[in-house]
Amino acid sequence: EIVLTQSPATLSLSPGERATLSCRASQSVRSSLAWYQHKPGQAPRLLIYEASNRAAGIPARFSGSGSGPDFTLTISSLEPEDFAVYYCQHRTNWPPMYTFGQGTKLEI
Amino acid sequence: EVQLVESGGGLVKPGGSLKLSCAASGFTFTSYTMNWVRQAPGKGLEWVSSVSPSSGDIYYADSVKGRFTISRDNAKNSLFLQMNSLSADDTALYYCVRVGATRDYFEYWGQGTLVTVSS
Secondary structure, eight states, X not given: OOOEEEEOSEXXXXXXXXXXEEEEESSOOTTOOEEEEEOTTSOOEEEEETTTEEOTTOOTTEEEEEEXXXXXXXXXXXXXXXXXXXXXEEEETTTTEXXXXXOEEEEO | OOEEEEEOOEEEOTTOOEEEXXXXXXXXXXXXXXXXXXXXXXXXXXXXXXXXXXXXOEEXXXXXXXXXXXXXXXXXXXXXXXXXXXXXXXXXXXXXXXXXXXXXXXXXXXXXXXXXXXX
């Protein structure tokens, strides 16, 4: 079973700063990794799929990179609305299942 | 516009049952694998179950295997989750989720329906 470990657990930054969030898989997952943003009271929102592809409507300040076991979500210049919890996610072919990281809380 | 609207959540006693529903619209329902994902209070996201477009492939997380049953009605663009033998650990917000162009990620999420298991 693949385990996704996100770091840091909490990231404290200010608007305008650059945020770098990490996700490490317990074994290689090729480029099969997605990132989500989750705000209280809202549904999670897909940001990045296949490690580096921005989902529809996602601002260009969000970017994803990495492959194999190590992935990064970068927010180039934080906007007030970016403060939320971020999750990485992978789907394994066998056993067929989806795994989430434990989340990184991005706080002001 | 893709819409996923969950219903059926509520308060249930330990050992009880509940059936969740999800009404889908705005896309060709028969083309996509559908999922349930949950979030317990103060916890992260946890995938619960997945059903392929034809219902030929169905999978469950180990935590719910043998207790939960996922199903879909393609004629009614609806997804279901029958939950039996519920325990406090099943208390969570349950999201109906559609995959993206591949099955690898979750593109659209409903707003969720809350299930509370308590005596």
